[in-house]
Each structure stands twice: as structure tokens, then as C-alpha cells.
Amino acid sequence: MxxxxxxxxxxxxxxxxxxxxxxxxxxxxxxxxxxxxxxxxxxxxxxxxxxxxxxxxxxxxxxxxxxxxxxxxxxxxxxxxxxxxxxxxxxxxxxxxxxxxxxxxxxxxxxxxxxxxxxxxxxxxxxxxxxxxxxxxxxxxxxxxxxxxxxxxxxxxxxxxxxxxxxxxxxxxxxxxxxxxxxxxxxxxxxxxxxxxxxxxxxxxxxxxxxxxxxIHHTHLERLRSVAAPLLAGLTRPALVVDDNGWTAAAVHMEAVRRVLLPKQCESGTTWIPALGECALEPLPGGWLVRPRPEEQAAPSTVTLDLARPGAASVTVAGDSGEWVQHLSPRHTELLLLLAVHRGGRSAVQLSRDVFGSDKHVVTVRAELSRVRRNLGGVIESRPYRFSDEVRVRVLAPESPLNLLPGSLAPGVRALRDRTRAEDLFDFTG
Missing domain, CATH: 3.30.450.40 (GAF domain)
Structure with missing residues (x-):
């Protein structure tokens, strides 16, 4: 402190x-x-x-x-x-x-x-x-x-x-x-x-x-879970009930994910959702019923990592079916930035050194990237960890390298901050 x-x-x-x-x-x-x-x-x-x-x-x-x-x-x-x-x-x-x-x-x-x-x-x-x-x-x-x-x-x-x-x-x-x-x-x-x-x-x-x-969040999800219980009891196919921000309240016939990325303009109908693919959306009081349709797959085309404002990092996933925005934790921001820089990919050992300065945190890196991949299905590949070749990656960086994740102590991020010209930051926006 x-x-x-x-x-x-x-x-x-x-x-x-x-x-x-x-x-x-x-x-x-x-x-x-x-x-x-x-x-x-x-x-x-x-x-x-x-x-x-x-x-x-x-x-x-x-x-x-x-x-x-x-x-x-x-x-x-x-x-x-x-x-x-x-x-x-x-x-x-x-x-x-x-x-x-x-x-x-x-x-x-x-x-x-x-x-x-x-x-x-x-x-x-x-x-x-x-x-x-x-x-x-x-x-x-x-x-x-x-x-x-x-x-x-x-x-x-x-x-x-x-x-x-x-x-x-x-x-x-x-x-x-x-x-x-x-x-x-x-x-x-x-x-x-x-x-x-x-x-x-x-x-x-x-x-x-x-x-x-x-x-407060848990109370809201519990209330939504109670409202949706009769509806879910009658379903025979996989479905999720989520609140207006995509946090899961209940799931049937499928593994519950912690959160799904709902489109910025959420409407009834069919849309592609990261980690789930094509889904049918139906409104509920205080949330949405999400029914995956795995037979209908679509892929995102662009990922935008927005680092322009310190402390407010977000990732936007866009495709033919719409656009989704997720706010990022500091650790996930570091990892996505490093993968954006190294489009050829990084092993868990390399990312451990990039983030922690040693190769002793491989298990932590794998766990964090597992969470990222669940949230951004079809975007991040493994062995090595990398953005999918089919996805265009853009990084919205601050004007000054000094303001690139200024609270991060990760050696890989500090090395990027040491660049002296703002235009250098945009060399990796492939």
C-alpha cells in the first residue's frame, strides 16, 4: 500500500x-x-x-x-x-x-x-x-x-x-x-x-x-433464477438465463458459463455470441433466455483492444451478427496486449516471463487464459496461445507510451512502455 x-x-x-x-x-x-x-x-x-x-x-x-x-x-x-x-x-x-x-x-x-x-x-x-x-x-x-x-x-x-x-x-x-x-x-x-x-x-x-x-449482484441473480425456474423446467435442449449484462443466473442441459457477451444492441432473435456460437435470444424480466444453436456456427472478424483510457480497458468482438464489448481485468488486459503484440503466438512459459518475470507462474497463466478463451470463443487459439489467424486485431493505444497500462508491473508491458515514440505503439495493430 x-x-x-x-x-x-x-x-x-x-x-x-x-x-x-x-x-x-x-x-x-x-x-x-x-x-x-x-x-x-x-x-x-x-x-x-x-x-x-x-x-x-x-x-x-x-x-x-x-x-x-x-x-x-x-x-x-x-x-x-x-x-x-x-x-x-x-x-x-x-x-x-x-x-x-x-x-x-x-x-x-x-x-x-x-x-x-x-x-x-x-x-x-x-x-x-x-x-x-x-x-x-x-x-x-x-x-x-x-x-x-x-x-x-x-x-x-x-x-x-x-x-x-x-x-x-x-x-x-x-x-x-x-x-x-x-x-x-x-x-x-x-x-x-x-x-x-x-x-x-x-x-x-x-x-x-x-x-x-x-x-447486490447475487441477490439480483437469485431473483432472476426464481422467475425463470418454471420456464427452464419445461426445456429439453441447452439454455441459459442471464441478466441484462450477460451474467449467468441459471443453466439447463449444458455447463454454465460465468458470463456471456451479449450484443451492444440486444434484441430478440438469433445472434452470434462468443463462446456459444449462434444463439436464440428471448427477453425475460430483468434478463434474457439464451438458447445455443451449435449447428449454426459463425465467426467474429475483428477484435479491438481499447487501452486508450487508463483503468478502463475493454475488448470489442465484432462480426456479421453484431458487436460485443467486455470490460477487462488488469491481468486479462496484459495477456491480450501481449498476444496482440506477438501475433505469432506465445507459450505459457513465455507469457509467464512476460507477465511475472519468471517461468514459475505457468499454471496461473494457463488458468487466466482458459477464462479468456471461454469468454472470447473462436478468437484465442492455444499451443501456442495466439489470436486466430482469421481475426483482425486492432489496438487502440494511448497517445503516449507512458500511459500504456501505467499500473502494470509486467516486464513485457514495461518494455512496451519504454518505447519513446507514440507511433511505435501502433506497429502491432495488425
């Missing part, structure tokens, strides 16, 4: 040291102390963005009607009462504010100390404001969303000088079903109030929120 204050360090002295390091880094002089790797990497991205640490523009703020739409669309809204009960009273007593953002870093909700809300107003830390790295420089919200793990940022670790009076601790919130980034929970206060335990608290609340979202 990226706590900002080393054990046994005086907070005030450390803040002075960080300010000296900030001045040295920006003037090109040797720094009196090294930055933490997560901060150093972030500052590299700031230089790539061209952010001015002394005169950064105020963050973009959404209109009130737009903000309400984002709030209504956020899955975190379902667990907001839990987050409030866990953090608001603590933040208020400690003269902090609690913030909840979406995956783009937009502040959806802000509560806590009146004094800190006033401070937040001055620096643009308000509801509707975007606090991703590209908008406000290195900060706990933006950096945690980029690297996908809890981060604390203290004083002059903020790239923009007018944030040096703040200390922030933030933990991302992921969809417990597929690892998709949903947003983040942050606690921000005056620089004098830094405490390593703040990050642990925020991280625990984020994990609690994810567990609660998982419970």
Missing part, C-alpha cells in the same frame, strides 16, 4: 524535504531524496501532458444536470449510504472531506468538514470537477485511478504547487464481477493531518463497498 510517510519520519520535516525535491526535480537539479516510484512515474506523465506546476488551469467542472446524470449512472450510488456511514463522521471530526468519484475522476459526491470544503472550493475540489491526472496533475484520486490501487499523496508530492497544503488518501473501487474500474473513494485534509492509517481506512471502505456490490 502506497503510504506517503515513511515509518518513524517526522511529518513536518518530510514535507520540507519533499518541497526541496519538488524544486530540484522541476529545475533539473539533483534531488535531495528520491521520490517514491508511484510519484516519480506520475510526474513523468505530467511532463508528457505539459502541465505547468505553477499555473495549472482549474479543473473542468460539469454542469449540475450533467453531474446528476453521472451520479444516476454510477454503480457506486448503490453503496453510497454504506460509504457515508463508514467515513463521513471520521472525516468531519478530523477536519477532512470525503469524496467519491467515477472512473474518469469526476467528483460525484463531497461531504465532511466545513473548513475543508472551503479549502476545496479554493482549489477546485468540488462536486462535478474532474480530478484525473490530466486535469489536476499528480493527486491521490487521479494517480490511484491510473495505477488501479490505493495511493496516498502528501504535500509536495502533488505536482501542482497550490496543492502542497493537502494530504490525500484514495482507493479505487472495482466492479467485483469483472474487475472493471467504477471510481474511487478519497479522504483529503490539511497537510498537518497526515496519518498512514488514513489510507488503510479508505482501502477497507473500498473493499467493503465492493463486497456489498457483490451481494
Amino acid at each position: 502506497d503510504t506517503a510517510l515513511p515509518s518513524g519520519t517526522d511529518a513536518r520535516e518530510h514535507a520540507v524535504l519533499l518541497r526541496r525535491a519538488h524544486d530540484a526535480q522541476l529545475s533539473g537539479r539533483p534531488a535531495p531524496a528520491p521520490l517514491r516510484p508511484v510519484i516519480e512515474d506520475s510526474w513523468g506523465r505530467m511532463r508528457g501532458f505539459g502541465i505547468d506546476p505553477d499555473s495549472a488551469p482549474p479543473p473542468k467542472v460539469a454542469r449540475l444536470d450533467e453531474l446528476q446524470r453521472y451520479r444516476d449512472a454510477s454503480p457506486i450510488a448503490e453503496v453510497l449510504p454504506l460509504i457515508r456511514r463508514s467515513l463521513v463522521s471520521v472525516a468531519d471530526e478530523a477536519e477532512h472531506i470525503m469524496l467519491v468519484t467515477d472512473a474518469a475522476g469526476q467528483v460525484l459526491w463531497r461531504e465532511g468538514s466545513h473548513r475543508m470544503r472551503t479549502v476545496g472550493d479554493r482549489v477546485g475540489l468540488v462536486e462535478g470537477a474532474y480530478w484525473n491526472e490530466g486535469s489536476t496533475g499528480t493527486n491521490a484520486i487521479g494517480t490511484a485511478l491510473v495505477v488501479g490501487r490505493p495511493v496516498q499523496v502528501y504535500s509536495a508530492e502533488h505536482y501542482v504547487r497550490n496543492l502542497h497544503t493537502l494530504t490525500c488518501a484514495c482507493a479505487p473501487v472495482h466492479d467485483p464481477r469483472d474487475g472493471r474500474l467504477l471510481g474511487a473513494i478519497d479522504v483529503t485534509g490539511p497537510v498537518s493531518t497526515i496519518h498512514p492509517a488514513t489510507l488503510a481506512l479508505v482501502s477497507a471502505v473500498a473493499q467493503l463497498a465492493e463486497a456489498h456490490l457483490q451481494g
Whole structure:
């Protein structure tokens, strides 16, 4: 966990040291102390963005009607009462504010100390404001969303000088079903109030929120399973009941898959679904009845791996029968990127080295790719692992190599990030 204050360090002295390091880094002089790797990497991205640490523009703020739409669309809204009960009273007593953002870093909700809300107003830390790295420089919200793990940022670790009076601790919130980034929970206060335990608290609340979202999901599937039970009892051929997002509630006469990729525009009729082939779709209250027709096979023609926005990787599978989109976990994103780069294929041993830096994780690699292949049937081949020769693979990469899966520590991904020209990233979009 990226706590900002080393054990046994005086907070005030450390803040002075960080300010000296900030001045040295920006003037090109040797720094009196090294930055933490997560901060150093972030500052590299700031230089790539061209952010001015002394005169950064105020963050973009959404209109009130737009903000309400984002709030209504956020899955975190379902667990907001839990987050409030866990953090608001603590933040208020400690003269902090609690913030909840979406995956783009937009502040959806802000509560806590009146004094800190006033401070937040001055620096643009308000509801509707975007606090991703590209908008406000290195900060706990933006950096945690980029690297996908809890981060604390203290004083002059903020790239923009007018944030040096703040200390922030933030933990991302992921969809417990597929690892998709949903947003983040942050606690921000005056620089004098830094405490390593703040990050642990925020991280625990984020994990609690994810567990609660998982419970809501299970309750919905159970309800759908009950509704569909009489219908399934009368079927004699393979069928699945899935919710509107493709998560399986029940299966008869076939092995249940965890999730199917429904078309972006889901309608009654026949369509091709990855891992199942041609299927008949019929609407149900809160979901769909899916009946595979294995005798009618069709294949996808294009796979698009979208890595343009850090923390929001997705894969789109397209063919004559439609288009399907799946959000990706960090590990599956790494594996698909490496297979997109190495169209000739990679063995399990090679991928183990690419992802983990050693050949001791072959079993893990095979298990993860087994899950990927179940989700993207007909797209990934084995022995060696590779994209099918019949499929066109496109990679939508970020403009800067520094932003290529910036939270990944995989040696194979880090090697790609080391490329210095953005156009190099597109050499493998075959």
C-alpha cells in the first residue's frame, strides 16, 4: 500500500524535504531524496501532458444536470449510504472531506468538514470537477485511478504547487464481477493531518463497498433464477438465463458459463455470441433466455483492444451478427496486449516471463487464459496461445507510451512502455 510517510519520519520535516525535491526535480537539479516510484512515474506523465506546476488551469467542472446524470449512472450510488456511514463522521471530526468519484475522476459526491470544503472550493475540489491526472496533475484520486490501487499523496508530492497544503488518501473501487474500474473513494485534509492509517481506512471502505456490490449482484441473480425456474423446467435442449449484462443466473442441459457477451444492441432473435456460437435470444424480466444453436456456427472478424483510457480497458468482438464489448481485468488486459503484440503466438512459459518475470507462474497463466478463451470463443487459439489467424486485431493505444497500462508491473508491458515514440505503439495493430 502506497503510504506517503515513511515509518518513524517526522511529518513536518518530510514535507520540507519533499518541497526541496519538488524544486530540484522541476529545475533539473539533483534531488535531495528520491521520490517514491508511484510519484516519480506520475510526474513523468505530467511532463508528457505539459502541465505547468505553477499555473495549472482549474479543473473542468460539469454542469449540475450533467453531474446528476453521472451520479444516476454510477454503480457506486448503490453503496453510497454504506460509504457515508463508514467515513463521513471520521472525516468531519478530523477536519477532512470525503469524496467519491467515477472512473474518469469526476467528483460525484463531497461531504465532511466545513473548513475543508472551503479549502476545496479554493482549489477546485468540488462536486462535478474532474480530478484525473490530466486535469489536476499528480493527486491521490487521479494517480490511484491510473495505477488501479490505493495511493496516498502528501504535500509536495502533488505536482501542482497550490496543492502542497493537502494530504490525500484514495482507493479505487472495482466492479467485483469483472474487475472493471467504477471510481474511487478519497479522504483529503490539511497537510498537518497526515496519518498512514488514513489510507488503510479508505482501502477497507473500498473493499467493503465492493463486497456489498457483490451481494447486490447475487441477490439480483437469485431473483432472476426464481422467475425463470418454471420456464427452464419445461426445456429439453441447452439454455441459459442471464441478466441484462450477460451474467449467468441459471443453466439447463449444458455447463454454465460465468458470463456471456451479449450484443451492444440486444434484441430478440438469433445472434452470434462468443463462446456459444449462434444463439436464440428471448427477453425475460430483468434478463434474457439464451438458447445455443451449435449447428449454426459463425465467426467474429475483428477484435479491438481499447487501452486508450487508463483503468478502463475493454475488448470489442465484432462480426456479421453484431458487436460485443467486455470490460477487462488488469491481468486479462496484459495477456491480450501481449498476444496482440506477438501475433505469432506465445507459450505459457513465455507469457509467464512476460507477465511475472519468471517461468514459475505457468499454471496461473494457463488458468487466466482458459477464462479468456471461454469468454472470447473462436478468437484465442492455444499451443501456442495466439489470436486466430482469421481475426483482425486492432489496438487502440494511448497517445503516449507512458500511459500504456501505467499500473502494470509486467516486464513485457514495461518494455512496451519504454518505447519513446507514440507511433511505435501502433506497429502491432495488425
